[in-house]
Amino acid sequence: MCGLCGILNSEVHWADHDVAVGSPETLLGRRERSRRVQFLNRLLRPYACSLSEWQGSSFVLSSFTGKAEIINSLSELWLHVEKFSGIPVDPLGDDIVRASSSPS
Amino acid sequence: MTQLKSPSRYPVNVLTGFLGSGKTTLLRRLLQSDAMAHCAVLINEFGSVGLDHLLLEHTEHEQDQEMVLLPNGCVCCAIRGDFEQALLRLLERRSGQSALPAFDRVLIETTGVADPAPVINTILMSPVLQHHFRVGTLVTVVDALHGEQHLREQDVSRKQVAVADRLVISKADIVPDHQVAQLEAQLQAINSIAPIVRSYDDADEEVLKVSRDVMLDGEREVLSWFGKSAGGVLRGARLRAQDDDVRVEEAVGNMAGQPFSGNTTMRTNHYVDIAAVGTHERTYSTVSLTCAAPLDWIAFGVWLSMFLHRYGPQILRVKGLLNIEGSETPIVVHGVHATIYPPSHLKAWPSGERNTRLVLIGDLPPANRIVESLNAFSVSEGEFQIAR
Numbered sequence: 001m002c003g004l005c006g007i008l009n010s011e012v013h014w015a016d017h018d019v020a021v022g023s024p025e026t027l028l029g030r031r032e033r034s035r036r037v038q039f040l041n042r043l044l045r046p047y048a049c050s051l052s053e054w055q056g057s058s059f060v061l062s063s064f065t066g067k068a069e070i071i072n073s074l075s076e077l078w079l080h081v082e083k084f085s086g087i088p089v090d091p092l093g094d095d096i097v098r099a100s101s102s103p104s
Numbered sequence: 105m106t107q108l109k110s111p112s113r114y115p116v117n118v119l120t121g122f123l124g125s126g127k128t129t130l131l132r133r134l135l136q137s138d139a140m141a142h143c144a145v146l147i148n149e150f151g152s153v154g155l156d157h158l159l160l161e162h163t164e165h166e167q168d169q170e171m172v173l174l175p176n177g178c179v180c181c182a183i184r185g186d187f188e189q190a191l192l193r194l195l196e197r198r199s200g201q202s203a204l205p206a207f208d209r210v211l212i213e214t215t216g217v218a219d220p221a222p223v224i225n226t227i228l229m230s231p232v233l234q235h236h237f238r239v240g241t242l243v244t245v246v247d248a249l250h251g252e253q254h255l256r257e258q259d260v261s262r263k264q265v266a267v268a269d270r271l272v273i274s275k276a277d278i279v280p281d282h283q284v285a286q287l288e289a290q291l292q293a294i295n296s297i298a299p300i301v302r303s304y305d306d307a308d309e310e311v312l313k314v315s316r317d318v319m320l321d322g323e324r325e326v327l328s329w330f331g332k333s334a335g336g337v338l339r340g341a342r343l344r345a346q347d348d349d350v351r352v353e354e355a356v357g358n359m360a361g362q363p364f365s366g367n368t369t370m371r372t373n374h375y376v377d378i379a380a381v382g383t384h385e386r387t388y389s390t391v392s393l394t395c396a397a398p399l400d401w402i403a404f405g406v407w408l409s410m411f412l413h414r415y416g417p418q419i420l421r422v423k424g425l426l427n428i429e430g431s432e433t434p435i436v437v438h439g440v441h442a443t444i445y446p447p448s449h450l451k452a453w454p455s456g457e458r459n460t461r462l463v464l465i466g467d468l469p470p471a472n473r474i475v476e477s478l479n480a481f482s483v484s485e486g487e488f489q490i491a492r
Contacts, residue, residue, distance in 0.1 A: 015405030020430030
């Protein structure tokens with residue numbers, strides 16, 4: 001648990017490992033996390049949400065209507081995107097395919 | 105006898121198969137091997153009076169093996185808590201001063217009606233178990249005599265085949281060869297990367313390599329998934345157990361025509377565009393994708409997590425050998441349902457070909473939609489293609 005904010009440590013999500021580095025224990029660094037935020041923000045447009053880094057350990061998901069939630073992993077992210085937007089997340093859906101292929 | 109290893113997490117092998125398929129007979133044979141000499145065995149029976157464990161007495165390594173019976177319900181639903189408790193009790197007794205022989209792996213024989221996925225998820229999701237145990241190789245036994253009928257009529261039988269790392273066709277000695285070949289074709293239609301072994305009442309550890317998995321011998325295990333497959337080519341690889349080594353023989357051919365050579369061979373094939381099996385509920389099939397250019401790990405992680413969020417309940421297995429930008433060595437990702445194990449590095453590319461291979465098994469959305477989505481996400485500068 002973090003002594004300052006009281007947030008419990010959770011299991012490391014498989015996508016948080018930095019596999020480009022030789023050791024499987026290494027986690028994504030700040031630069032890669034920020035690149036992921038940028039990548040995700042392009043995808044989140046159709047869901048009227050945006051994501052930002054938080055303390056180098058988590059993310060904050062915000063809806064365009066002002067809701068906000070701390071997110072610890074990609075699995076949590078999709079659950080909250082659906083909750084905020086009311087739209088099921090589907091990577092094969094036309095909207096998301098269009099959003100992901102559009103320039104950032 | 106082999107030296108007892110002390111793995112940081114004990115592998116749990118799952119032996120499953122429909123009612124009467126011959127799981128206990130195979131288990132008895134597996135337990136004769138040195139690799140299974142220090143194995144704790146959990147046997148799950150549907151009835152309140154268990155019988156299967158009685159059939160396992162008097163194996164060669166009997167004094168080193170522990171048998172635990174989980175009666176009165178199916179481990180995948182009614183007694184999942186009992187399964188978790190049984191594993192924890194094994195741990196406690198191993199660390200205490202009890203007479204329990206020190207084990208280095210656990211093998212669970214499920215009931216014939218068990219869906220193996222919840223068993224696997226119990227290990228992966230339990231906050232305690234996941235630190236002491238990991239999922240090992242999963243073996244599914246299919247009865248040559250009634251297998252086709254079970255696949256046609258029983259959703260759980262199709263699921264058992266779809267999640268398997270090894271498929272064993274039992275009773276191949278009492279069924280005509282052409283009937284066994286038909287069954288093989290059906291099994292491959294569901295799960296085209298699990299090696300299939302015909303058992304003429306003789307399949308054993310030497311052939312099945314149940315004790316081998318990605319964590320212990322990633323190179324050979326991944327080779328058994330993908331063989332010498334290359335994008336756009338329909339081919340397979342035959343793995344022959346020989347002096348504890350695995351030799352890969354090119355075995356290009358199509359599913360229906362390939363005769364099976366003998367009872368000590370394992371074979372993998374990669375097929376798409378073949379009739380998937382399933383009539384009543386879900387239809388299970390395999391989609392194999394390849395990509396020649398390196399992948400962006402960030403984009404791939406986002407895509408796969410999103411895909412599994414949406415389609416996880418329908419996806420039974422994911423197996424991938426990935427060429428990731430920035431990594432000289434291949435990365436292995438694999439998982440069950442929406443759960444992906446932590447990625448691991450292999451020391452070298454198993455077949456020398458440096459390209460990504462991703463296999464999805466389950467009740468899948470159309471393959472072309474998956475490819476379109478992967479390409480739209482810019483997971484790679486190259487294009488994903490369906491392996492044919």
